[in-house]
């Protein structure tokens with residue numbers, strides 16, 4: 001059995017410290033509910049001295065969690081902060097006070113204006129004071145990532161002796177390199193007496209984009225608790241993202257000799273909830289929970305994933321609540337992806353038909369970013385209409401505008417391969433196109449309806465035109481056409497309707513000869 005690493009979530013505290021991410025009590029409760037579903041070990045619910053609202057949030061989260069998770073409140077190494085935390089946690093089943101002080105030369109000299117001896121004394125005092133209220137006291141050595149190794153040992157030894165149950169070694173400024181951070185954790189392991197009886201916690205920031213790597217390096221070096229947030233929210237560039245660190249541990253459990261009790265199936269839900277509450281969007285290429293984390297848009301990858309998902313995915317998206325791998329059809333897609341989607345839509349096409357649709361698909365995909373199912377259905381419909389056509393379009397050209405007279409030049413090819421070109425003017429460009437087509441096809445019929453609609457989203461979407469033409473006996477023939485250019489869609493729709501009318505007349509004549 002691998003060793004358990006506890007997951008300490010600080011979305012509601014460090015996460016909420018992100019500019020623009022503040023949450024009110026009701027919102028914090030919604031997030032806390034989701035953290036309970038994730039089965040985290042500790043929820044850091046806030047900083048009670050900081051405001052009446054945060055005090056109330058900690059109190060309500062503690063009430064909500066009951067004995068399902070430890071609920072933690074942050075303080076400075078200041079008695080009144082600890083009093084407020086103890087008060088907010090009064091009804092918690094599993095309360096923890098998280099207190100601490102800066103230990104780097106920069107924090108001691110420039111921020112606290114205290115000597116090393118004063119900092120050690122204050123650290124011991126705050127842990128001892130917090131112990132009067134709760135058994136579980138976590139001590140944070142702020143800016144430990146930039147502290148002197150031996151001074152850090154001195155502080156941590158002092159707080160372990162004072163009864164701290166957890167020692168948090170934050171890389172507050174995200175300064176460390178992973179191996180250096182790991183050597184710091186190991187140094188504490190090797191030099192602090194009794195440290196094996198407490199949890200060593202890693203709390204890393206992402207200023208150099210390494211918050212997850214730092215936390216994992218800490219775990220490798222013996223840390224038994226990871227502090228993290230949903231979506232990696234947190235001060236400045238954020239904290240270690242829970243979804244990243246938990247999945248990395250799952251994938252490398254044996255090598256890291258570690259596991260967590262978190263339920264990864266709740267990750268995507270948690271990510272969306274936090275993002276919608278805080279208004280902080282998740283970048284599409286974010287690991288595990290980003291919109292593109294399991295999406296493939298290039299042909300070689302799509303072909304691989306369709307043959308065997310694991311060729312390009314290390315995680316089953318269902319495992320993190322992300323549904324299925326997505327195949328996004330773009331101009332970079334190949335035959336395999338197109339065929340797969342067409343089969344899913346119910347079209348079993350032969351090789352040459354598929355080739356034909358693929359060429360039309362590429363033309364469209366070059367014009368728009370993504371080709372959707374509705375686009376594909378239109379492309380297939382278009383191809384089927386063309387296959388049964390008596391007349392097919394060779395070219396359509398229009399000139400229109402103010403003060404030009406709308407003019408259309410249309411070339412059609414008949415079943416014998418003969419091409420005819422006609423130029424016409426009209427009230428508008430579509431009228432001119434329809435008149436030119438009428439001149440070539442020469443069949444009696446009256447246009448009774450014309451409708452255009454966008455097949456999918458975006459300016460580059462296919463426009464689909466439907467027309468209705470009443471034949472001599474009053475029978476109505478519908479025609480459809482789809483193209484990125486609605487004038488071309490209109491021409492296709494009109495020719496389609498006239499082809500159907502012609503077919504019907506030819507069938508009728510054949511019937512009367514019999």
Ligand SMILES: CC(=O)SCCNC(=O)CCNC(=O)[C@H](O)C(C)(C)COP(=O)(O)OP(=O)(O)OC[C@H]1O[C@@H](n2cnc3c(N)ncnc32)[C@H](O)[C@@H]1OP(=O)(O)O
Nearest residue numbers: 017047049050051075076077078100101102111112142172
């Ligand atoms: C790395 C972290 O994420 S730490 C957590 C950061 N989170 C927050 O700061 C959010 C909540 N903070 C607040 O609401 C307020 O800053 C409060 C209530 C904590 C303090 O407010 P104020 O009393 O007005 O102090 P202010 O914020 O201006 O300055 C902080 C003071 O705390 C001191 N201080 C900072 N950290 C600590 C500490 N861990 N232990 C003891 N004193 C500390 C500073 O040196 C400064 O003291 P000074 O006024 O004597 O110079």
Ligand SMILES: CC(C)C(=O)C(=O)O
Nearest residue numbers: 014140142143170172
């Ligand atoms: C308060 C502490 C744990 C912190 O957030 C940090 O040092 O980054």
Ligand SMILES: [Mg+2]
Nearest residue numbers: 014172203235
């Ligand atoms: Mg922090």
